[in-house]
Amino acid sequence: MAFAMVEHKSKILYTAFVLFILGLVKVVFQLTGGENLYAPDFSNLKEVEFYDLENSRGSADGWRRDERILFCVPLRDASAHLPMFFGHMKNLTYPHNLIDLAFLVSDSSDDTLGELVKHLTQIQNDPDPKMHFGTIEIFEKDFGQAIGQGFSDRHGFAAQGPRRKLMARARNWLWTVAIKPYHSYVYWRDADVETSPQTILEDLMHHDKDIIVPNVWRPLPDWLGNQQPYDLNSWQESDGGLQLADTLDEDACIVEGYVEYQTWRPHLAYLRDPYGDPEVEMELDGIGGVSILTKAKVFRTGAHFPAFSFEKHAETEAFGKLAKRMGYSVVGLPHYVIWHIYEPSSDDLKHMEWMALEEVRQQEEAKIKKVYDRVWGKAFEDVHNNWNKEREDFLKNTDMANFKSIKVDWSGVDDWNLENGNDKQLADFNP
């Protein structure tokens, strides 16, 4: 009994000793390793907030560290794309409660806003709480549309400069009002992405780069070759590009993928190998805006989408250049691909119209041919085969050998002479 007591006592002592050591380690750690900065207490004042920006620098595995993402989506006449977009949103594997959504609805003639609110309400009222996103903010701002929204209106060469500057303004209006001190990442996503991996946020984040973009392709109809690089705005600067920039005036705006501006830059899109390692990285200078993951500090410290010509570029391409100037890493993943929807150009539309008309024409032709064939068949019944068969039956029992061949003597038939008889005269015919 006494022995048991002693053993018990030693156990208590032992535990106390371990706790003491742990406490000591913690104190030493706080004094030496960790920063020991003053933390104000405003818990009584609801209108006063304090944030240490150190807590939102963004790490490679942010989903394990409760790091919040600001998910920015610029929308314009996009109600048709929203069901597909929210399909992707529901599937995201990044913890939804860590994703704050920010939408900018501008210059829309359809009911983009109504559709958006409908989808958001639906997803926020999902019975599964894991579906619910963090804060959701919708901003409305019209910038006035000088340029139409058809594919060819948007992608024509002359429209590019003003159009890109206007889009840059829209993007800036979105993030400048939406970003908060507690955001660690900002993700930009266009609503018209058709296919993208569920893990896209983790896939991009684990590279631990300041700015990172995937490769963006689009599927095509088979008569156009099935698939095509879509986003040509992600590129590496080239000597040709720099030389071209030097020849242009201050407000000019180089845009990729147009014969008017030959830059000979290596494009992320063209470097894709369908069987390549999706982890491969490539340094970039300009980037496209379909899907961009950046650390929030990039925007916080002032990188934005220039709505003016910055180093002869605007919008996302200039954003890449600006961020590079500020010393941030800009990276693309050539073999990691997301798919943009296919929107036909006006030439494609013409071709498709022709194809549709051609199809109708061929159907009509086939129908007429069918009627024609039937009439022909009825009117000109071919009895040849029947006759061949009947003929055989006919002749089967007839022994042709018994018939002697008839001999006719045709000699002298032609011998009669008109001149010899007086009674036989030719009519007087002289035309």
Next chain:
Amino acid sequence: MALNRYQIIRQIRRKPLSVLGSVAALLIIYFLFFTSHGSDSKLSKNRPTYNYNKVNKGWFGSSADDMFLKSMPKKHINRYDLNKLTTSADALKNREEILILTPLSKFLPEYWENLNKLTYDHNLIELGFIIPRSEYGDAALPKLEAAIKKTQASTNKFKKITILRQDSESLKSQTEKERHALAVQKERRSMMALARNSLLFTVLSPSTSWVLWLDSDIVETAPTLLQDMIAHNKPLLSANVFQRFYNEETKENDIRPYDYNNWIESDDGLKLASTLKDDEIIVEGYAEMATYRPLMAKFYDPNAASNVEMALDGVGGGALLVKADVHRDGAMFPSFPFYHLIETEGFAKMAKRLGYEVFGLPNYLVYHYNE
């Protein structure tokens, strides 16, 4: 045989670590030589799989931010119509909100008093502060905290106050002499630009109409500072920053110009800029860089009306009123040489590139603290 097994067991009982050691060695060899290849090919062929277990922040985790984030509303959908946001000369009548932003490396009670005396409706004023991650910032923070608690308990309280601590290490030395040495100017102003941007963009709200940049050492302004400046209805408007001092020659209190960052571009300045490399900057007030730019500080005329405007090309950040739209369009404080300009001067240039006009008020004075 039996004896043999007995010996092994006795060996294990006597030295259990020897067994553990050999097992560990085998495991290490296995992981080194047999698993690396397999995991490599798996990584490249398939998508990486992710671990979703939370990282334990340990003893130092769970800060005040976490508490705020946990209490955030979950199902809220907030809508803001930015088309209805106005910035007009009659801001008070239109109930336009103002954001006053101050990078704060030291807390001056005079600054806070002056702020409290502003006559614009405090229910429409938000304040934003960013403090450096340094001992200076850490020394200023408790003083700011105490001042805020006092003001917010009064009837004169502000709509909202946000305080940020910068993430990066700030420059160490902040004494006046060192602060103005040309060699450290570029780095200092670059850091300052980063601080200003971090403050601006995280605090700017959808309801902000005007942004006033007010330095932490501006200790005296007219109480009607906001109304006076807003009345001009300019995208960017800079007040003239002066300093009160005791003039040893005349033996009386006097004032002298302080901020030389408000200027008009000159031919000499442009010529100088064209000779510089891309990463070099021009800053005012240094004999090594004579730009002969007309400086607003020199245009002060005590006898002229205080509402005289002059068009500027570069501005300082002492007391600078900006329409929030200018910042929303992307105008920020370049932390890198932008047309050889940096921070507030680069900001003026960027605003001009975006099509905004920049003005100054040469006869409207605000006063800098005298160190």
